[in-house]
Amino acid sequence: MTQVNRLPGGQIDRGRGVNFTFDGTAYQGHPGDTLASALLANGVRLMGRSFKYHRPRGVLTAGSEEPNALVELRSGAWQEPNTRATTAELFDGLCANSQNRWPSLKFDAMAINDRFSNFLTAGFYYKTFMWPAAFWEKLYEPVIRKAAGLGSVSFQPDPDSYDKGFLHCDLLIVGAGPAGLSAALTAGRAGARVILADEDFTPGGRLNAESLVVGDQAGSDWAAASVAELADLPNVRLMTRTTVIGAFDHGIYGAVERVSDHLPTPATGKPRQVLWRITSRRALLCAGAIERPIAFENNDRPGIMLAGAMRAYANRWAVTPAQKVAVFTNTDDGHRTAVDLLAKGVRVAAVIDPRENAPRIADCELLAGAQVIDTKGRLGLTFVEVRMVSGEKRTIECGALGVSGGWNPNVSLTCHQRGRPAWREDIAAFVPGAEGPAGLTVAGAAAGDFSTAAALSAGAKQAAAALRDIGITARALPQPEAEDAPVTVSPFWHVGEGKGRAWLDQQNDVTVKDVKLAHQENFRSVEHLKRYTTLGMATDQGKTSNMGGLAIMAELAGQTIPQTGTTIFRPPYTPVSLGVLAGRSRGKDFRPVRKTPSHKWAEEQGAVFVEVGMWLRAQWFPKPGETEWRQSVDREVLATRKSVGVCDVTTLGKIDVQGRDAATFLNRIYCNGFAKLAVGRTRYGLMLREDGIAMDDGTAGRLAEDHFVVTTTTANAVSVYRHMEFARQCLWPDLDVQLISTTEAWAQYAVAGPNARKLLQKVVDPEFDISNEAFPFMACGEITVCGGLRARLFRISFSGELAYEIAVPTRYGDAMIRRLMEAGQEFGAVPYGTEALGVMRIEKGHAAGNELNGTTTALNLGMGRMVSKAKDSIGSKLSEREGLNEPDALALVGFQPVDPADRVLAGAHLMTMGTEVNAANDQGYITSACYSPNLGSSIGIGFLKNGADRKGEVVRAVSPLTGLNVDLKVVSAHFVDPEGDRLRA
């Protein structure tokens, strides 16, 4: 199809053609076109079906406020629903489809809804689908969802990538129309750091859409020249295709830059969009104004659009929606549409102006005092019916109608922090109120200064004023001459005549009648009006409809518009893809991973990894022939207990504690005593929370009088460090103590098993005696290994075996694990993972995270006597609370199944034999369980009421949810080596 409605002029590149398809039909446009302008050029007015009634719809606007022309762009995983044809830039190969229609846009079977419109009025869901209640979820909702709706999603992962970023400036200018450009020139020439953001791909705002002159050149040329000057200023960042979506605290604004949406695919490595967080010292809103329609019967036919949009299509894109058009307006500004279209050679049938004293501006028929009362045309406008001032009816043939009821300043951003707009009677519109975001001022049409001259001048003045505020001198230079027409508007919201539907919100199919119904049913507050009728909801957020809705509500309620009020504007200003909110943090990049020093080596061993916090830890190391994880784990446990095993324990938190008062500090942090710990010794320590509940456990080794190394559990490394910093800085600033994390600085390996010492002796330099006598259980010290590398050695045991932990600087961790395994070959040394670690600690009855679960006390853990009464420490006093010291308090004990074939399951609750299974009879619960290859059965540890005195008793472990019911014998939690002979060997 040729571009039948293409006009001369415009800002498109006629030298090149751009091929695209809409609903499978091939068309051609030009670079510079939007999808909407290219479709109009090709004579396509019908672009979509409405949300509820499936009415045929075309474009209403030429910008981001578009409610109607929503399409699905691209295909496959790239398919994006609800994209506005008015902002989608044309590119070669663009594939667009209409949505919410079946089987086709021209014949939509769902348009049957339109016949039942009397039933589908506002609130019909709430009235109709009340009964029976069970039908809502299963029947009504799915059916309604299918019938009513917008686009569809691909259900495939988004193939594009998105960035987030941060920008800083002295002055953020939102909108690059006349006000924004003159503000940017003023601030840019003054040397201020300026960001000028505009949602369009060509800056200039209405200067590109109008035929107005600025100085001695066309407005669009002045805009282009200004942009060229700004582009040469290194202190100005001009961001096109960038929508400022929200105003947040402290001068921070959110903006989405559409980097690649105008390209077939993003360039390699480039994001589709970027979410910018802009920290501005001052901000200037130059977002212009949005034209408002007038409601009349059947005012939604394709071809009926805002008068300003019609001018924009003609002037910027050289397109007319039809060869013969008409204009319906109550403002002088609206008449310019006729002037501009006539200048482009389009026939203008008439200008219909309800004002009886309407001036003759365009060289065409003027119907003063007349109103459009109805329209005709099934899939596009063919005729308008006009009630003349004389009272007679007249039918006018036209394919498009430009409608203007005046302009609404675009105040959205000024209200994002709950500021309310103020009503200005002289322009019959809301303007920004006094309580906008701190540091934000407004200039140009957004402030109600509608003329070009006023916008140019206000932009410069407001920019200079904003900069003066922050100590930057800028001069508001004289502005070029420009149109300075006064605003002449007498409010006219809807045509009263006719019983048919007059559309207010075309996106949600809300009519004047719906507002009347809401009023009649007493949903009269604007917030109720919105929810009851859905006025102003969905992707356009009522940019073209809210004003009309509340004006009609004001009329009905006999109130003024300011008394009726407005709903709240919230971010985002225009729809934002979820992808850009996530940025790069998705999939495997959702968060960073932490790798242990032995990671590379463990990978070579085929280790199976598990995520622990952000750490990747080896869970077990499968050997050839092992087909099930338990085989590997059992082997690792048995080999360690029999000879020696090595495990990477770098992930445990390590906190360096230094200072004259380091011992005093630890004595207050831990509930047990640390003041007298000898240099070269390590002690197990338990930290309590302020409320007396156990917080974390670990060890602290004393390397010098004024130097300790505290270890924490992997999971609590950060929270314990934070707790200690809080105590240091806020509780006891008088203590001389300094803390710093060294978790990652040292690669630390547990070497456990009867041959641990023999193995270590092969790597520890001979001048260090690590015999049992010289380096007994709980010793620690700084040593060297492998011929002089500094290292630390701790004789501590989690497994219950003779065990050490050896630490070397992390860069040598890889070499160290390789050396240990090589040296251990003669002993059959094995690496073991977190599963074997867990099995051995359960066999030994050591508490871990499952037991230190935020509800348990030292007493529960069997460590009640550790809480020193001889000193004060965090939590010690409150651990004495009566409720925490009941005689039948939970106590940590072990469990073995009576029938060895049964399994102990963590989470199971315990019941005394013979009692009914209910919460009242609950005796405790299992916290950790595993298969013990040493005992040849499943074992567990857990908390049992008065557990210490119930050893030998048989209890039932139940889980009513899973049907578990197993008899367990209560035993000591120390299944292996209860006397601790092995670890002291």
Place this chain on the structure above:
Amino acid sequence: MHDLVAITPLGGDKPRVDRVGPVTLSERPDWALASVASRLGREQDCRDGLKAALGQGVPDVGRLAAGDPLSAFWTGPEQWMVEAPHASHEDLAARLKAALGDAASVTEQTDGWCRFDMEGDGVVAVLERLCNVDVAAQDSGAATRASIEHLGCFLVCRAARRSLSVIGPRSSAGSLHHALLTAMRSAL
């Protein structure tokens, strides 16, 4: 001399170098780090000792005192991180402790961190996509803490708008490097 071979934070035998457009990203395991925190009541002694070691005054809040062989940047009230070439100063912490005695707590930090240097025109554009620091406004010698890729990092400006170091937690070197390189490809 011990016979253990070090690997870099990214797990390689040699430091990794990546170039995208005008910007070079280099893994720098050749720097040793030690933290210095003054003891309570010994602030002046610590500053004097550190000044002697650095050969210049201790850096103020948010600053780097660049020197040869020792540099230092501020990390908190009366706290600094000292940098020195690893080849000559692997024992940096021990040397500083010997110099400062009980006026300061000194802790070896060398392998707690991974350092990536980014150099070339365009580093500002890359860092814009990584952290909320106004890198464009930083002068040479600015040093700050920033969250990059959810990781607490030091950002040290070596030459304004041309050269900087990102010093982040070593265990996440791979994730940090991935984020830096991705941002370079995206921004440049």
